[in-house]
Amino acid sequence: MAVPVMEFDRVCFRYSDGNSGGSWALDQISFSVEKGEFIGIVGANGSGKSTLAQLMNGLLCPHSGRVTVLGGDTSDKRCRERLWMKVGLVFQQPEQQLFEETVFADVAYGLKNMGASPAEVSSGVQAALRAVGLEPGEVGKLAPLALSGGQRRRTAIAGVLAMKPDILVLDEPTAGLDGPGRQSILRQVKQLQTDSGTTVIMISHSIQEVLALADKIAVLEEGRLAVWGTAREVIRQQLGRGASSFLLPEWLQVLRRLRELGVSAGGDAVTREEALEEIWQLVEGESNERDKAGSLHRREYSHSPSGPPNQVDRLPASGQLDSARL
Ligand SMILES: Nc1ncnc2c1ncn2[C@@H]1O[C@H](COP(=O)(O)OP(=O)(O)O)[C@@H](O)[C@H]1O
Ligand SMILES: [Mg+2]
Incomplete structure (x- = not known):
């Protein structure tokens, strides 16, 4: 039987500063992800999607329940220390975190920190830029600020791809992009999953965006996992429970x-x-x-x-x- 690469077992999480009104940001979440799967996570603003993403690479740890990723418990410090390389998390609006002087240096940052040699860095950065549809010779020496919004988003994604994570978690990677920009990111992420077998977990506020791509879809509602299953199962359940229209x-x-x-x-x-x-x-x-x-x-x-x-x-x-x- 296939061993899951990620398993959430009755996970609860609450922010300690009380901003979330004392309620659970995540409440009793259980699901598991197989190697190479494409998982879509959808839900309204504030439903807990970004919190869930940060529990996936150990940035946050559960208050109760257990998160197991690539065989390790994220509550274990040694497990967390290696997860940042294995689980690539692309934050919401990642382009805001570009800080190096050139596109090349920005994409190289994580890979260098992993201890890659200059030759490995060079080939890794080039491959990652191409994977997101950017030509290294054209953009490598430019300042990130010289790029369009969509190109900056791709640069940030390339920085995570360069580290060749086993699991790629993308938090609303298409938000704020125009139609063609959205389509091309979706196509490239799907291609990465099918070509390299990377497990992909993609968060979106639109179920439409993940329906055709995802093997399984999770619908979050106020911190709970309202629905989980294949696209067809999720749609049937959504229709059956009279879910709000925006999730159809x-x-x-x-x-x-x-x-x-x-x-x-x-x-x-x-x-x-x-x-x-x-x-x-x-x-x-x-x-x-x-x-x-x-x-x-x-x-x-x-x-x-x-x-x-x-x-x-x-x-x-x-x-x-x-x-x-x-
Ligand atoms: N850093 C934080 N401190 C306190 N509360 C937070 C923080 N981040 C998110 N929350 C709260 O946790 C809940 C889930 O938020 P989030 O995971 O960001 O949802 P989503 O990504 O689906 O919009 C919301 O009620 C939000 O206000
Ligand atoms: Mg979010």
């Missing part, structure tokens, strides 16, 4: 709203394709109904010069459905 992808928000409006779909859609199919069938069913109603009205109103009143509002075509408006 747009296409399921549309279906749910249609059902609330009394337009019955009766399907079991989970993926985007399934949902589009279900919406399409609804639209077709609705226009068949309209046609029937229309021919009825034509018969009833055939004597009227103005024709039948248009009583059946037509649903927009699936591509035009606007979840915000619905």
Whole structure:
């Protein structure tokens, strides 16, 4: 049987300065991660995502329960001392922590601290920059401040990748980036997981972002693990428990709203394709109904010069459905 690379067992954590109102930032969290898996962690602001990330590499230790990472208990100091190399944590807005004079020096920082030789540092930095889609020859000598916001974010991620961590934890790596910037980071992180077998744990405030990428997804709510499972399991559970709409992808928000409006779909859609199919069938069913109603009205109103009143509002075509408006 596969040995988990990370295991949370009934973990509770509370900040001691009382800012969290005396309540648990994390409450009875249990889950485990296998080697090479891609885990998505989603939840609203303040649900405990960043706290969870810091428990993963021993920056924080649980008040009760146990966190085991790569075979060691993070409450053990010797275990924590080696974890900073093995579990690469990319903080929220990591670009704010770039401080060296050049991009090369910044990406090299952690690798140097690990005791790598100058040749290892040079090749490691180049590989890490390429892995995040930056050309070392173009950006290496630039000051981080000369880069765009998206490039600075990639530079910070490269600094962690250069250390070749066994487990990569990314805290909202796409927040604040534009659509193409987001897509390219997601693609590169997924590629890293499939090419090098790195275990990836990615935090996001949008379930949509992790649905297609993650093997398993955790939904945090007020410090509790509300839902845990594969994408399909998580969506089914979310729908079943009437979870808030923002934790559903747009296409399921549309279906749910249609059902609330009394337009019955009766399907079991989970993926985007399934949902589009279900919406399409609804639209077709609705226009068949309209046609029937229309021919009825034509018969009833055939004597009227103005024709039948248009009583059946037509649903927009699936591509035009606007979840915000619905
Ligand atoms: N350094 C801190 N000191 C005190 N309370 C904190 C600190 N960081 C986070 N919290 C509190 O812990 C809870 C979880 O926060 P956090 O893990 O940052 O959530 P998320 O990343 O999901 O937004 C929140 O109630 C937050 O206010
Ligand atoms: Mg956070």
